[in-house]
Amino acid sequence: MFTVRQMRYFEALVTTQHFGMAAEMAGISQPALSVQIAEMEKMVGAPLFERMSKKVILTDIGRQFLPVIRDVLGRMEEFEKISFSSRGPYHSAWRVGIISTVAPYLLSSLLPAISENKPELKLEILEARTENLHQRISAGTLDLVIAAESFPDEKLAKERLFVDKFYLASSCDDKTCAGGLPSPEAIDPERLLLLEDGHCLRDQMLDLCKTGNFREEFSATELNTILQLVSYNFGVTLIPQLACVAESKNRHLRITAFTEDKPQREIFLFWRNRSPHQADYKNFAELIRAAAAPLLAEAEKLVNAHKPA
Amino acid sequence: MFTVRQMRYFEALVTTQHFGMAAEMAGISQPALSVQIAEMEKMVGAPLFERMSKKVILTDIGRQFLPVIRDVLGRMEEFEKISFSSRGPYHSAWRVGIISTVAPYLLSSLLPAISENKPELKLEILEARTENLHQRISAGTLDLVIAAESFPDEKLAKERLFVDKFYLASSCDDKTCAGGLPSPEAIDPERLLLLEDGHCLRDQMLDLCKTGNFREEFSATELNTILQLVSYNFGVTLIPQLACVAESKNRHLRITAFTEDKPQREIFLFWRNRSPHQADYKNFAELIRAAAAPLLAEAEKLVNAHKPA
DNA sequence: TAAAAATACTCCATAGGTATTTTAT
DNA sequence: ATAAAATACCTATGGAGTATTTTTA
Numbered sequence: 001m002f003t004v005r006q007m008r009y010f011e012a013l014v015t016t017q018h019f020g021m022a023a024e025m026a027g028i029s030q031p032a033l034s035v036q037i038a039e040m041e042k043m044v045g046a047p048l049f050e051r052m053s054k055k056v057i058l059t060d061i062g063r064q065f066l067p068v069i070r071d072v073l074g075r076m077e078e079f080e081k082i083s084f085s086s087r088g089p090y091h092s093a094w095r096v097g098i099i100s101t102v103a104p105y106l107l108s109s110l111l112p113a114i115s116e117n118k119p120e121l122k123l124e125i126l127e128a129r130t131e132n133l134h135q136r137i138s139a140g141t142l143d144l145v146i147a148a149e150s151f152p153d154e155k156l157a158k159e160r161l162f163v164d165k166f167y168l169a170s171s172c173d174d175k176t177c178a179g180g181l182p183s184p185e186a187i188d189p190e191r192l193l194l195l196e197d198g199h200c201l202r203d204q205m206l207d208l209c210k211t212g213n214f215r216e217e218f219s220a221t222e223l224n225t226i227l228q229l230v231s232y233n234f235g236v237t238l239i240p241q242l243a244c245v246a247e248s249k250n251r252h253l254r255i256t257a258f259t260e261d262k263p264q265r266e267i268f269l270f271w272r273n274r275s276p277h278q279a280d281y282k283n284f285a286e287l288i289r290a291a292a293a294p295l296l297a298e299a300e301k302l303v304n305a306h307k308p309a
Numbered sequence: 310m311f312t313v314r315q316m317r318y319f320e321a322l323v324t325t326q327h328f329g330m331a332a333e334m335a336g337i338s339q340p341a342l343s344v345q346i347a348e349m350e351k352m353v354g355a356p357l358f359e360r361m362s363k364k365v366i367l368t369d370i371g372r373q374f375l376p377v378i379r380d381v382l383g384r385m386e387e388f389e390k391i392s393f394s395s396r397g398p399y400h401s402a403w404r405v406g407i408i409s410t411v412a413p414y415l416l417s418s419l420l421p422a423i424s425e426n427k428p429e430l431k432l433e434i435l436e437a438r439t440e441n442l443h444q445r446i447s448a449g450t451l452d453l454v455i456a457a458e459s460f461p462d463e464k465l466a467k468e469r470l471f472v473d474k475f476y477l478a479s480s481c482d483d484k485t486c487a488g489g490l491p492s493p494e495a496i497d498p499e500r501l502l503l504l505e506d507g508h509c510l511r512d513q514m515l516d517l518c519k520t521g522n523f524r525e526e527f528s529a530t531e532l533n534t535i536l537q538l539v540s541y542n543f544g545v546t547l548i549p550q551l552a553c554v555a556e557s558k559n560r561h562l563r564i565t566a567f568t569e570d571k572p573q574r575e576i577f578l579f580w581r582n583r584s585p586h587q588a589d590y591k592n593f594a595e596l597i598r599a600a601a602a603p604l605l606a607e608a609e610k611l612v613n614a615h616k617p618a
Numbered sequence: 619t620a621a622a623a624a625t626a627c628t629c630c631a632t633a634g635g636t637a638t639t640t641t642a643t
Numbered sequence: 644a645t646a647a648a649a650t651a652c653c654t655a656t657g658g659a660g661t662a663t664t665t666t667t668a
Contacts, residue, residue, distance in 0.1 A: 001388045003313055005658085019623060032659045034624060039658095044392045050449070050583055051623070052464060053668050057449030059585060060401040064391045072384050075377055079310045082373045083353045092369040140359070140366030154643080155361060274359055274642095276368060314633085328648055341634045343649060348632095360648070362643055463668080583667095 002040060004076065007069045009036045010048070014066060017055040089280040093122040097133035098146040101201040101223055102164075102267060105242045106146070110291040117287065130200045137270060144281065145270040146288070148200055157278070158268040159285040162292050165241040166208065166263040167303055171233035172254045183261030184208040184238060193218050193226050193235040205238050208263045227253065240265070242292065244299035257303050311349060313385065316378045318345050319357070323375060326364040398589040402431040406442035407455040410510040410532055411473075411576060414551045415455070419600040426596065439509045446579060453590065454579040455597070457509055466587070467577040468594040471601050474550040475517065475572040476612055480542035481563045492570030493517040493547060502527050502535050502544040514547050517572045536562065549574070551601065553608035566612050 002010075012022040013033070023033040041048050048062035058066060085091050098106065107125065114121055126133070126142065134153065136142040146161065166184070170177050176188060189211045195202040201223070218234065220226050224247065226237050231252045239247065241264075244255055269285045271278075311319075321331035322342070332342040350357050357371035367375060394400050407415065416434065423430055435442070435451065443462065445451040455470065475493070479486055485497065498520045504511040505528040527543060529535050533556065535546050540561045548556065550573075553564055578594045580587075 001313075001385055004311070020621095028658090029660060030623075031625080031661085035658075038624080044395065046395055047585055050581065050585070052581065052583055053622085056623090060403075060452065061391070061395045064395065064401060065388065068384055068387050068391070072381050075381050075384070076310055078377050079374065082370070082377070086353070086355060086370040086373065092373060094369075143369065272359060272361060274361055276356055276359070329646095337633085338635055339648075340636085340650080344633075347649080360642095362647085365648090 001043065002069075004073075006036050006040050007073055009033050010040065010065070010069055011073060013037060013049065013056060014058060014062075017057060019056065089277045090118070090120040090122070093124045094144055094284075095124045095126065095142045096144045096146065097126045097128060097136055097142045099130055099133065099148065099200060100127045100221075101195075101199065101240060102146055102148075102242060103127040105240075105246050105295065106288070106292060108246065109295055110288060113287060113291040121284075129198050131198070137272065140272075143271065143275070143277075144284070146267060147270065148204070149266040149268060153270075155273050156270045157273050157275075158270045159282060161267045161269055161285060161288050162242075162296060164265050164267050164296075165257070166204075166238040166265070167241065167244065167255045167257055167299075168236060169227060169230050169239035169247075170236040170254050170256070171231055172252050173233045174236065174254065177236060177256070178254075180256045180259050182259045184258065184263055185210050185261075187236060191235040193229055193237045195223065195226060196221055201240070204265055208238065208261075223247070227251065238263070241296055241299045242267075244302050245295050248302055255299075255303055310352065311378075313382075315345050315349050316382055318342050319349065319374070319378055320382060322346060322358065322365060323367060323371075326366060328365065397429075398586045399427070399429040399431070402433045403453055403593075404433045404435065404451045405453045405455065406435045406437060406445055406451045408439055408442065408457065408509060409436045409530075410504075410508065410549060411455055411551060412436040414549075414555050414604065415597070415601060417555065418604055419597060422596060422600040430593075438507050440507070446581065449581075452580060452584070452586075453593070455576060456579065457513065458575040458577060462579075464582050465579045466582050466584075467579045468591060470576045470578055470594060470597050471551075471605060473574050473576050473605075474566070475513075475547040475574070476550065476553065476564045476566055476608075477545060478536060478539050478548040478556075479545040479563050479565070480540055481561050482542045483545065483563065486545060486565075487563075489565045489568050491568045493567065493572055494519050494570075496545060500544040502538055502546045504528060504532065504535060505530055510549070513574055517547065517570075532556070536560065547572070550605055550608045551576075553611050554604050557611055564608075564612055 009022065009026050012025040013019065016022045016025060019034055019037075020030045023030040026033060037049065044061065046061050047059050048065065049056045050059050103125070111123075114123070126136070128136075130147050133142065133145045133147055137145045137156065138153070148164075168177060168181055168184075168187070176191065181187065184205070185208075187209055189209070192205075192209060192211070194205055218226075218229055223239075223243060227239065227247050228251075229235060230237055239255060247253065248255060269281065269288060271281050275281070318331065318335050321334040322328065325331040325334060328343055328346075329339045332339040335342060346358065353370065355370050356368050357374065358365045359368050412434070413436075420432075423432070435445070437445075439456050442451065442454045442456060446454045446465065447462070457473075477486060477490055477493075477496070485500065490496065493514070494517075496518055498518070501514075501518060501520070503514055510532070527535075527538055529538075532548075532552060536548065536556045537560075538544060539546055548564060556562065557564060578590065578597060580590050584590070
């Protein structure tokens, strides 16, 4: 239908009520404006303006177009604003997906670090499972994903954030592994507690423990819940290093490293290969590393404290 | 900023997530679309789309433009609707100004006639004084004006509607002019009641009565009010033929023609010279005449009934 | 006659097409 | 090797300019 140009000319003519002045306002010659208005009238099939001796006024049809044209031109002013405010990478929120066995522990330390060091960076956080996050980052509804290495996609670039070791979590009252265990395989399947199906952590644990035979009746969505059961000595589980500090607080929990095996997972930051802001995302990875480091170091200390004598 | 074309292409690309398909959707070649998208990105100064191997998705900046572009394109669809529904002269309401000494009497008969014969015709009525109406029709905020001949403007075309005679209105109890009067000049100025300043009817009356010396203390905005006073024999006034039927109902009023003079005013329909719908306005004039005719005829009968024997 | 808009024409910038190259998978 | 987008280059159209005519007050 109309072009933006034509709408501008239309508005100028409504305002000035004079072809010559409207042309001047639009920065073009009078004939050029006449032609464009004529073109609009041709498209509509009826006159939009009533030419009088000293002024030009809208016809009833033209009057119906006016509010719509004003509205459209008004909206289009937003383009300038968006362009202007979009200089630099931090002007719209980054949409970050994080697997739920990392999110709460990492964020408690990451969010303060951001408001300290990059207050201009805004995040939208989605906590979900690996599969869901993968779909979303591929579809473009997420910009970044923090997940474990099991995340396979050639269309995604990744940056390693840190290594997350798995420790054995048991109750302080527990006797069966009071002296520590050599490896996850040594865990009695009858006492193993796991997250519910779909969590990558569950898959990782099953993989490490090399068993399909565990206590199905207790499975939970939150690692938190599992550890609560562990603390009451309903069983044992594997706990990621990153979770140790938060989960061992105010809980009757014993956390020990395996004596022979060194089970671990690697946590990565992912983004789409061709995404802009590559450099910014790498800086962000560094920020995450710095935020995670104290948590991980603290966890090491906890484990050493529980070391069997 | 962006052209409408570019916005269309942008939306097609968002929808299809593929340059080739978007181009097909837009009915152009793939390079043509690529160039336009590139042009938009150049204007913004940043990529709007992230080119991936199998699909193309919005960047964070592009995502900010999307709702605005969708909105603008949506609004523009209204243009088609307006154009379509604007075939014919009756799509939008006609803004009609009518002087207040004509409006109520004429409308009571005109509006039913319209819904009977031209139900597609919608009116917006403004009741005001001549001066106000004149300004408005010149400024283009009115399409039509119904007023007396005293309406002088070369930029306006007019069509005579009817002749409105002036009769003498007095109370049935009145003695001073029970036998009728030869002319308005014969009215005792001390008994003459007029509308307040600014009404054309007042000016017409003063002109006819050739006096400036009348009962100033009773002047009203509504002819209605004046006639109420007349019926209680506070004085006499001139009544336009058009008003006779309505105003003499349920009122103790005597209406008589002048025996020598034939005072009258002519009522016209005015529109701007260069207005479209000339032909439609002439038809409208005919409709008004048809609506006024019975009122005028009825008034004649009333006057004859009061004829002095 | 004067002022305003429309028309005629010429020119150039922009958009589009085809052919081809580049890039990424 | 293939598919997709970018680029190059040419063409055509549309919008703008100047000069001029038409219209109406």
